[in-house]
Amino acid sequence: MDITPGLPAIDSRRDLHIWIIENLKMVPVPERAYGNFFEEHCYIILHVPQSLKTTQGAARDLHYWVGKKAGAEAQGAAGTFVQHLQETLGGATVQHREVQGYESDCFRSYFHPGVVYRKGGLASALKHVETNTYNIQRLLRIKGSKHVSATEVELSWNSFNKDDIFLLDLGHVMIQWNGPKSSISEKARGLALTCSLQARERGGRAHVGVVDDEGQATDLMEILEAVLGRRVGNLCATMANKSISQLQKANVRLYHVYEKGEDLVIQELATRPLTQDLLREEDCYILDQGGFRIYVWQGRMSSLQEKRAAFSRALGFIQAKGYPTYTNVEVVNDGAESAAFKQLFRTWSVKQHRNRNRGKLSQVKLDVSKLHSQPELAAQLRMVDDCSGKVEVWCIQDISRQPVHPKLHGQLYAGNCYLVLYTYQKMGQVQYILYLWQGHQATKHKIKALNSNAEELDLMYHGALVQEHVTMGSEPPHFLAIFQGQLVVFQGSTEHSGKGPPASATRLFHVQGTDSCNTRTMEVPARASALNSSDIFLLVTAGICYLWFGKGCSGDQREMARMVVTVISEKNKDIVMEGQEPPQFWEALGGRAPYPSNKSLPEDVTNFQPRLFECSSPMGHLVLSEMVFFSQEDLDKHDIMLLDTCHENKQSYEEVVDGSLRAVAAISEITAALKGSQDSSENELELGPNGGGTSASASASSYHSSPGSMINGGLPREQLMHQAAEDLPEGVDPAHKEFYLSDADFQDIFGKSKEEFYSMAKWKQQQEKKQLGFF
Secondary structure (H helix, E strand, O other), X not given: OOOOOOOOOOOOOXXXXXXXXXXXXXXXXXXXXXXXXXXXXXXXXXXXXXXHOXXXXXXXXXXXXXXXXXXXXXXXXXXXHHHHHHHHHOOOEEEEEEEOOOOOHHHHOOXXXXXXXXXXXXXXXXXXXXXXXXXXXXXXXXXXXXXXXXXXXXXXXXXOEOOOEEEEEOOXXXXXXXXXXXXXXXXXXXXXXXXXXXXXXXXXXXXXXXXXXXHHOHHHHHHHHHHHOOOXXXXXXXXXXXXXXXXXXXXXXXXXXXXXXXXXXXXXXXXXXXXXXXXXXOOEEEEEEOXXXXXXXXXXXXXXXXXXXXXXXXXXXXXXXXXXXXXXXXXXXXXXXXXXXXXXXXXXXXXXXXXXOOOOEOOOOOOHHHHHHOHHHHHHOOXXXXXXXXXXXXXXXXXXXXXXXXXXXXXXXXXXXXXXXXXXXXXXXEEEEEEEEEOOOOOHHHHHHHHHHXXXXXXXXXXXXXXXXXXXXXXOHHHHHHOOOOEEEEOOOOOOOOOOOOOOOOEEEEEEOOOOOOXXXXXXXXXXXXXXXXXXXXXXOOOOEEEEEOOOOOHHHHHHHHHXXXXXXXXXXXXEEOOOOOHHHHHHOOOOOOXXXXXXXXXXXXXXXXXXXXXXXXXXXXXXEEEOXXXXXXXXOOOOEEEEOOOXXXXXXXXXXXXXXXXXXXXXXXXXXXXXXXXXXXXXXXXXXXXXXXXXXXXXXHHHOOHHHHOOOOOXXXXXXXXXXXXXXXXXXXXXXXXXXXXXXXXXXXXXXXXXXXXXOHHHHHHHHHHHOOO
């Protein structure tokens, strides 16, 4: 195949580039035509997120798109051009094969408000989109609640169904017909696409009409029937989707791909759960996600010939397995794997690369005071400011909170829980963050009191507090930075009386971090096995303090350690280098013992990218669909979204089991809200003023799903009002005592119905409950 090897220039100022394959050449598509795809052609799409361009080794996404009527020659040309581009761009590029109508979420995320599939091929004049062309008659079927697509269909009532949106485009007039079973979200996004077509193709001069109820839009229905004829019979039922089930997606298998003589061998290696060590850097592998998506992983030491054969091997595998030809293919390179690929493994750690000049692991010290000049880094670290705001700390004692003296603000205890209120200004407005810190040794009673006191504080500030739960050992950078890197967590529990930590014969402290945003000091068991060559430890004895430097620690680590250890002890410290310890050092630790001696870097949180998921319940089960390359416009009042900021709380088995009970309640609330929004497309699902609650019907549904609400009828008000949690009847949720009142008692006490009450903002609900004895 004679294909010109020259590649087009890439404008570094744009994040999205699209080319169409025309006469076996890459021809750039004008930006105003982005999102339009002709079904007889193939396209190449390159996406380089602007926010990642300054990041070394930032991942890029390179797609080739195949129209459902594209010829084999055009497909081959597209594949060859993609390979040339990949070799030019380098290894940090994820390659995708997309087929019309079955594109990946990553691909669809580039096009707002949606993609349009156009019949036929591109005219020789290469006019992708003609503006102000009114001599047109076409019918578009618009599908999708989040990623929307419009497909040109037959101009007939036979094309219609009850579930989708249809757009009759007559040039001067554009009529959107909403299926009676379409949701409010689908209608809104369909209209956004309609208005986009009106602006791009008619210069905003076409008239747009919407048929939501045929009986109330008789004038528009007359136009529809004049073009399509009178409709006879009922609308056709929607054809069932051949969607892949969640269980099918979980059926993950890993295959080793290699050549043996002239034969290609594909050998199954493992099934889920997969481990990262199965992937060797000199080989290539195929990962089959239940036929939903095929991944090809290329080791960094694999040959160029193997890398060039990635797509052909994947397509051969699809054919051998009998999978549909539209099965999505993703080719990932060693060190530049996508989040979707990595999550299929039990764990995934980022490989550390050595500095070529010095042959050592490199670390970068972060200066918080300069974050204002590095907004992208500040966003990645979730740093809302330079941490110079006001800090207030309370320790939870019994069921109340006691203020902690400012001199002891950074000294926490593993057996306690704390509230940390941070006040700062942004654009002239006062802002608040309330951290709920939970020690690993804290009792359930203290954790419950922590949450109750947080609600009280939120009530005092009229719902203005942004609350963030923090688990010991997994503190986010901003939390660490407000203590200026001097956070020390002591073992046990203490009543904060203004005194320092209690004295003990021998204590060992583990100091981790290189700057104020990642440094924490934790008391650990005073034994030699707790040491680690990568870090620094402070050994406190009755007579002397030893500051122990592991062989793998850096100068920044040593600098931070010298600053933080003064908080623990004011005694002079003897510096002890690993391998040069005096006998008294080992005696204090109970003798020598093996300990980890590998050199490693602290986790680099800047490598993580937040992920956004849309929550849906298509078959009564909660399903999370990822929104790739999202922005604020992806948040819609009709949606329930989950934002994963990549900070992981490492909890014990018991804590995970205990926490899962709360997670079940949260999932039940989401599912109930989703079900409520699907039962009636006319009822909008809205969050409260502070985004903290669902509509009244959704809130009520969530409480009906809780075990305690299975009590039949209402309970007497005397058993609920002004009652402590331990005095409530069995099965009553202490956080929602008012729900167990009869409707009549609720109306009498609160002066409103339950539906009216639960439609209020959460802080207003709490305020009334406190006043009336139900808090």
